[in-house]
Amino acid sequence: MDAAEWDIPPADEVIVRCRRLFEPALREAVSALHPWSARMASFTLGWADAHGRPYEGNVGKSVRPAIALLCAEAAGADAASAVPAAVAVELVHAFSLVHDDIIDLDERRRHRPALWKAYGTGPALLAGDALLALAVAQLAGSAEAMPYLSSALMELVQGQTADMAFEDRPWRGPGAVTVDEYTEMTLGKTGGLLGAAAATGVVLGGGAELAPRMWRMGRELGVAFQLADDILGIWGDPTVTGKPADSDLRRGKKTYPVLAALATDGAAARDLAALLAAGAADDEAVRHAARLVEEAGGRAEAEALADHYLSSALDTMDACLPDAADLRALCGSLIDRIH
Amino acid sequence: MDAAEWDIPPADEVIVRCRRLFEPALREAVSALHPWSARMASFTLGWADAHGRPYEGNVGKSVRPAIALLCAEAAGADAASAVPAAVAVELVHAFSLVHDDIIDLDERRRHRPALWKAYGTGPALLAGDALLALAVAQLAGSAEAMPYLSSALMELVQGQTADMAFEDRPWRGPGAVTVDEYTEMTLGKTGGLLGAAAATGVVLGGGAELAPRMWRMGRELGVAFQLADDILGIWGDPTVTGKPADSDLRRGKKTYPVLAALATDGAAARDLAALLAAGAADDEAVRHAARLVEEAGGRAEAEALADHYLSSALDTMDACLPDAADLRALCGSLIDRIH
Numbered sequence: 001m002d003a004a005e006w007d008i009p010p011a012d013e014v015i016v017r018c019r020r021l022f023e024p025a026l027r028e029a030v031s032a033l034h035p036w037s038a039r040m041a042s043f044t045l046g047w048a049d050a051h052g053r054p055y056e057g058n059v060g061k062s063v064r065p066a067i068a069l070l071c072a073e074a075a076g077a078d079a080a081s082a083v084p085a086a087v088a089v090e091l092v093h094a095f096s097l098v099h100d101d102i103i104d105l106d107e108r109r110r111h112r113p114a115l116w117k118a119y120g121t122g123p124a125l126l127a128g129d130a131l132l133a134l135a136v137a138q139l140a141g142s143a144e145a146m147p148y149l150s151s152a153l154m155e156l157v158q159g160q161t162a163d164m165a166f167e168d169r170p171w172r173g174p175g176a177v178t179v180d181e182y183t184e185m186t187l188g189k190t191g192g193l194l195g196a197a198a199a200t201g202v203v204l205g206g207g208a209e210l211a212p213r214m215w216r217m218g219r220e221l222g223v224a225f226q227l228a229d230d231i232l233g234i235w236g237d238p239t240v241t242g243k244p245a246d247s248d249l250r251r252g253k254k255t256y257p258v259l260a261a262l263a264t265d266g267a268a269a270r271d272l273a274a275l276l277a278a279g280a281a282d283d284e285a286v287r288h289a290a291r292l293v294e295e296a297g298g299r300a301e302a303e304a305l306a307d308h309y310l311s312s313a314l315d316t317m318d319a320c321l322p323d324a325a326d327l328r329a330l331c332g333s334l335i336d337r338i339h
Numbered sequence: 340m341d342a343a344e345w346d347i348p349p350a351d352e353v354i355v356r357c358r359r360l361f362e363p364a365l366r367e368a369v370s371a372l373h374p375w376s377a378r379m380a381s382f383t384l385g386w387a388d389a390h391g392r393p394y395e396g397n398v399g400k401s402v403r404p405a406i407a408l409l410c411a412e413a414a415g416a417d418a419a420s421a422v423p424a425a426v427a428v429e430l431v432h433a434f435s436l437v438h439d440d441i442i443d444l445d446e447r448r449r450h451r452p453a454l455w456k457a458y459g460t461g462p463a464l465l466a467g468d469a470l471l472a473l474a475v476a477q478l479a480g481s482a483e484a485m486p487y488l489s490s491a492l493m494e495l496v497q498g499q500t501a502d503m504a505f506e507d508r509p510w511r512g513p514g515a516v517t518v519d520e521y522t523e524m525t526l527g528k529t530g531g532l533l534g535a536a537a538a539t540g541v542v543l544g545g546g547a548e549l550a551p552r553m554w555r556m557g558r559e560l561g562v563a564f565q566l567a568d569d570i571l572g573i574w575g576d577p578t579v580t581g582k583p584a585d586s587d588l589r590r591g592k593k594t595y596p597v598l599a600a601l602a603t604d605g606a607a608a609r610d611l612a613a614l615l616a617a618g619a620a621d622d623e624a625v626r627h628a629a630r631l632v633e634e635a636g637g638r639a640e641a642e643a644l645a646d647h648y649l650s651s652a653l654d655t656m657d658a659c660l661p662d663a664a665d666l667r668a669l670c671g672s673l674i675d676r677i678h
Contacts, residue, residue, distance in 0.1 A: 033497065033500075034497045034500040034501055034504070036500055036503075036504050037496075037497070037500050099464060099465070099468060102460075102461070102464060103460075103461035103464055103465060104461070121441075121442075121460075122441070122442035122443070122503070123503065125438060125441060125442055125464060126438070126442060126496065126499055126500055126503065129438060129471075129496045129499075130493075130496045130497070130500065132468075132471065132492075133489070133492040133493045133495075133496045134493065136475055136489045136492060137489045137490070137492075137493055140485045140486045140488070140489035140490075141482055141485070141486050142482065143480055143481065143482035143485075146479045146480070146482075146485055147479045147480050149479070150472070150475045150476045150479035151476070153471075153472040153475060153476075154469075154472045154473065154476055156472075157376075157465065157468045157469045157472045158372065158373045158376070158469070160465055160468075161372075161373040161375055161376050161465055161466075161469065162373060164375075164461070164462065164465065165373070165375050
C-alpha cells in the first residue's frame with residue numbers, strides 16, 4: 001500500500017535548493033492547524049520527535065514538491081511561483097503515508113514509529129484528514145491547478161483501493177493479478193500525485209498550456225518510480241529504505257517483480273508460487289523467494305519496464321521543457337539506483 | 340465526535356423534492372469509484388445492505404444538500420444549478436461520519452452497523468478518503484465555490500480535533516472546557532459544512548455576492564443544530580435518533596447541556612460532577628445524571644442558545660433571500676423538535 005519512497009542523497013543540491021524554497025511555507029501551513037494536529041504533522045513530516053521536540057533526521061525525500069518547483073522553473077518562471085503546488089503535493093503525500101500505515105498496520109516509517117503507533121489510531125486518522133484538508137486549501141482558489149490536485153486525490157485513493165483488493169486474489173491461475181492490472185494501479189497510486197506535481201507546477205509557473213502533457217509525464221514517472229520501489233522493497237538495503245529487508249515478500253505483497261516472475265512458465269515460477277501459497281514466513285524462505293523471483297526474470301522485467309516508462313517521461317519532458325536540466329537530473333537519479 | 344444528525348420526517352416534502360434533484364447525481368458520482376469503494380459508499384449512504392443488495396431504509400436526512408439547493412433557488416436560480424454543491428456537501432458529511440465512527444469506535448450508525456464494523460477498519464478508512472476525494476472533485480473547477488468547501492473541510496477536521504482534545508480535560512475546575520470553547524468548536528465542526536452548503540449553493544445559483552453572508556448564516560445554523568443534537572443525545576427517543584438512549588452521557592461525552600450545568604453553582608452541579616467523575620456507567624446513574632443536568636439548568640440554557648443562533652441565522656436569511664420560504668421552513672423544523 002505504500003506510495004513509493006526513494007533514497008535521494010540528502011545532500012543532493014537540487015533537492016536542498018527546492019526544500020529551502022517550499023519548507024518555510026509548509027511549516028507555516030502546518031502551524032495553522034489545531035496544536036494537536038500540528039504536533040502530529042510535525043512528527044510525521046520529520047521535524048519533531050514524538051514529544052514535540054525539534055528533530056533533525058528523516059524528513060521525506062521531497063521529490064514531489066521538487067518536481068512542482070522545477071516544472072515551474074523550466075516553464076520560465078521563478079520556481080517560487082509554484083510553492084503552493086509544492087506544499088499541496090507534499091501534504092497529500094504525507095496524508096497518504098499516515099493513512100496507509102494505519103490500513104496496513106505498519107509500525108515503522110522512516111526509521112521511526114508510524115504516526116498511529118506514536119499517537120494512537122484515532123488521532124492519527126484525524127491528523128491524516130487534517131493534512132489532506134490543508135493540501136486542498138493550498139490550491140482551492142485556482143480553477144486551473146485544483147482539478148489536477150483533485151484528480152490525483154481520486155487516483156491515489158482508487159489506486160490504493162485497487163492495491164488492497166489485489167491482496168485477496170490468487171498468486172497464479174485464473175483470477176491472478178496481471179502485470180497490466182498492476183501497472184494500471186501504479187499509474188493511479190503513485191503516478192497521479194507525480195502528475196499533479198508536474199501539472200500544477202507548470203500551471204502556477206504560467207505554462208497552463210503544457211499542463212496536460214506534464215500530467216501524463218508525471219504519471220509515467222510515477223510508474224517508473226513505483227517499479228524502482230518494488231525492486232528495492234525486495235533487494236534494497238534496509239538501512240537505506242528504512243523498512244525491514246524483504247518486507248514486501250514477507251508480507252506477501254503483490255509487487256511487479258513477483259507478478260512478472262509468476263507469469264512465466266519455468267520451474268522457478270512454479271516453486272515461487274508454491275512458496276508464496278505456503279506463506280514465506282521465515283528469513284530463509286523469504287531469501288529463497290527473492291532468488292526465485294530473480295531466476296524467473298521478474299527483477300529484469302521490472303527494471304526494463306521502469307526504464308521504458310522513465311524514457312517515455314523524459315522524452316515528453318524534453319519536448320515540453322527543453323531547459324529542464326535540474327528536473328531531468330532529479331528524475332534520472334531516482335531510477336539510477338536500481339541498476 | 341459525531342456531526343449532528345437530525346430526525347426530519349422522511350415525508351417532508353421539501354426534503355423529498357431536494358432528494359429527487361441531487362440523488363441521481365450523487366449515485367452517478369459514487370458509481371465512478373472503485374467497485375469496492377462504491378459498495379461501501381452505497382452501504383454508508385443507505386442504498387445497499389452489507390452484501391451490496393439494494394436497501395430501502397435509513398438514508399441520511401439530506402439537510403446539507405437541501406440547504407445548498409434551496410439557497411440557489413432562493414437566489415433566483417433553478418435549484419438544479421446547485422446540484423454539484425449538494426453532492427459535494429453530502430459526500431463530505433458521509434466522509435466525516437465514516438471516519439468519526441472509526442475514531443470513536445461507534446459500532447452503530449442509522450440503526451445499522453457502522454461501516455468499519457461491516458467492512459473492517461482499513462477498507463472503511465479508505466472508503467472515507469474516497470468519499471472526500473469525490474467531494475472535492477465536484478467543485479474543483481469552481482474558483483468561487485471551492486474555497487468555501489475547502490474552508491469547511493479545514494473547520495470540520497479542526498473542530499473534530501478540538502472535540503477529541505476536550506475528552507482529556509476535566510469536567511470542572513481549572514482546565515475545564517468552557518461553554519464558549521464548546522460553542523466555538525461547534526461553529527467549525529457542524530457549522531463549517533452548513534456554511535459551505537449555503538455559500539456554495541448561492542454561488543452556483545449565481546449569487547456569489549451573497550456567499551460571505553450565507554456562509555455566516557450556515558455556521559450559525561450549524562451551532563443551533565448541534566445544540567439540538569446535544570439535547571436529543573441526552574433526552575431524545577432512541578428509536579428516532581438511532582443511537583442508544585443517553586449514549587452521550589454514558590460515554591462521558593462533553594456536550595453543551597452538561598458543560599452549562601457544570602458551570603452553575605448549585606448542589607445539582609456538584610452532584611453531577613461527582614457522578615461524572617466516577618463514570619456514570621449503569622442505566623440508573625445515567626438517568627440520574629440526565630436529571631441533574633436538567634435540574635442545574637443545562638437543558639434550558641442549551642435550548643435558549645439554540646434559539647438564539649437559529650434566530651440570528653433566520654434574520655440573515657430573510658435579509659439576503661427574502662423568497663426563501665422552503666429554506667426557512669426546513670431550518671425552523673430542524674430546531675422545533677427540541678421544544
